[in-house]
Amino acid sequence: MFESIVQKIIDYTFQKPKYPLRFRELMEANRIVVDNLDIKMIPGVKFCRLKLYLVYFIIWNLIIIPLALLFHGFLKSLDCHVSIILAILFTLLFFGTYKIFEERIKEEAARRLIKEAWQKYLPHFPYEKYAEEVAQIYKEAIDKEIPKHKFEQYVIDRLVQKD
Incomplete structure (x- = not known):
């Protein structure tokens, strides 16, 4: 279920x-993902930041509003200084988790x-096994x-040799 939600967000x-x-580009992108490098270097990975903010805001509100309604009685009896500290903590949590959310979505995309590109160039080698x-x-x-015009042949030959 979680994967289908992530897929819809992507x-x-x-x-x-x-x-x-x-x-x-596929080889470079694969190396970036396997080595956990910066996803921004992969060509073709572009997001509408406004849509990403909107989705995150909706998800955040689906979590926070029920919690706020559940603990409203307790929260209204707190001292205003504690309420201010809690507001600061929730703001930090909101922006901190946004970056994690954004990186996760970008990595999945x-x-x-x-x-998709792997299926085009290396259809006989499953991605999960050979990445x-x-x-x-x-x-x-x-x-x-290796020269550019021999690059694809070199990679495929090496994969066939190891198989």
């Missing part, structure tokens, strides 16, 4: 790229983009300075 906030990833291995082969190819 569909709503993620802007599909006009062109699919090229093979070398990047994985989805990579999986880390391909990232390692990509690093080796970069170190060996």
